[in-house]
Amino acid sequence: MPWSLLLRGGTVVDGTGAPGRAADVAIEGERIVAVAPGLAGAADRALDVAGRVVAPGFIDMHSHSDLFYFACPSAESKIRQGVTTEVVGMCSFSPAPVRREQQALVKGWVGGIGVTPDVEWETFGQYLDMLRALRPSVNVIHFVGHGALRIAAMGFEARPADAGELRAMEHGLGDAMDAGAWGFSTGLVYPPSAYAQTDELIALANSMRARRGFYFSHVRGESAMLLDSIAEAIRIGDAGGVPVQIAHVKASGRENWSKLDAALGLIEDARRRGVDVAGDVYPYNAGATKMDNLMPAWAHEGGVMKLLERLADRATRKRITDECLVDGERWGTVSQGRVGFDQVFVAACRRRELEGLNLAQLASQTGKAPAEALMDLLLEERCTVAMVSFSQSLENVAKVMAHPALMIGSDSIPLFEGEGDRPGKPHPRTYGTFPRVLGEYARERKLFPLETAVHKMTGMAATRLGLRDRGVVRVGAVADLVVFDPASVKDESTYPDPHRYPSGIPYVVVNGHVAVDNGRLVGPSAGRVLTPDR
Secondary structure (H helix, E strand, O other), X not given: OOEOEEEEOOEEOOOOOOXXXXXXXXXXXXXXXXXXXXXXXXXXXXXXXXXXXXXXXXXXXXXXXXXXXXXXXXXXXXXXXXXXXXXXXXXXOOOOOOOHHHHXXXXXXXXXXXXOOOOOOOOHHHHHHHHHHHOOOOEEEEOEEHHHHXXXXXXOOOOOOOHHHHHHXXXXXXXXXXXXXXXXXXXXXXXXXXXXXXXXXXXXXXXXXXXXXXEEEEOOOOOOOXXXXXXXXXXXXXXXXXXXXXXXXXXXXXXXXXXXXXXXXXXXXXXXXXXXXXXXXXXXXXXEEEHHHHOOHHHHOOOHHHHHHHHOOHHHHHHHHHHHEEOOOEEEEOOOEEEXXXXXXXXXXXXXXXXXXXXXXXXXXXXXXXXXXXXXXXXXXXXXXXXXXXXXXXXXXXXXXXXXXXXXXXXXXXXXXXXXXXXXXXXXXXXXXXXXXXXXXXXHOOOOOHHHHHHHHOHHXXXXXXXXXXXXXXXXXXXXXXXXXXXXXXXXXXXXXXXXXXXXXXXXXXXXXXXXXXXXXXXXXXXXXXXXXX
């Protein structure tokens, strides 16, 4: 009986960190059945991959593609950079659970991160069933967002949860995990997750301990509050008895860059004490989020309609400006740090001519003070603006990428995919994270060996998630694979021109099916919604 697929003549970098070795890889169905030099069996299809690396498909440990599968199930920006599995439901956001009467509130909460489909589900299980029916091109690992749980239990209230509301959140979390969620995530800089106290999060962590849940946290502050916020995340995981993953580890704002070593030290100390804590990073010194997150947390209470009312009120605008404007030149919040107006760019909004402008340029065009231009834009666009902001040092980016407890996650927010016109200027990490690690940081800067780079994007993430048969090239593993040219693999996406696919990645295999064939996306999609083995 012939094999389904044979990858012949490549160098296998197997995802464990071991040195690459010359070997062929044979696949039957969805599984790898042989890894050895000079395999001589017949195959339905054989690919000559001489001079190229065969590695496990990349696992994006932190992504915001949740809603984009509904607009673009091909997930082309990810599959074409070698990603075969995405972890979504991050930073407190997930599309479910949602109560019918709260749909408008939830849509306002989502605004600014892209597609807002008509919600045809209420429970997390119903949502996952619709995601399965879409059959995205990548495998999907889904967390439930603390923000979604909190909205379902108590709306956008800026206060601690009472006992009944906490029980409702625990029940919602249990239902989501029974349906296939891997745990819950927080985005403690983002309302309504920002309104939660530590004890609420410890209680939720405790409630999922028996189900072996996983706590994933965008910490409460990545700037002035960085050290206390890292310590809080560690405390939640430790007291809750669950693994804790710290999202996109970084120090934001020049005045906070020197705190990174101490933040990494907190993680290292906790690991030495036996706390199951790790984290993820992306290979860029800019981040991206909704522009309305530049408003202080109190301004969001009640949801986006209340925020818009506050932005329309002159006295409230003055209060916001007095609180956030620094030296007339920078804008800052307690949780997100200070950033110059020339360092914040419009990534997407309905007025496409504004995309790519920074807030200083917008102010110059309109003749307004930058703070007024910012709030006017949010008001006019009804808080549906996405932004990119530069707040990190490149030295720190290299430091976190090289850290042995940190793996790779893009933190990407896709804005548009597919053929034809491509609006928006999404962060280049949407298209280039994984080839950038290989090309820029492993090959050019020699920050770490190629095998380490692959390990951080495959086996390390798989082990963290408890994926026993993915993230590695070995007999019996699922055939999620990427073939790349180590001499030419490169991210091509840039901030001015982000909608560009990487070079040097000719083949991607998902669950044994060729998904990218000589650089072209082909079907049918073979991705799955992966559920934990509990």
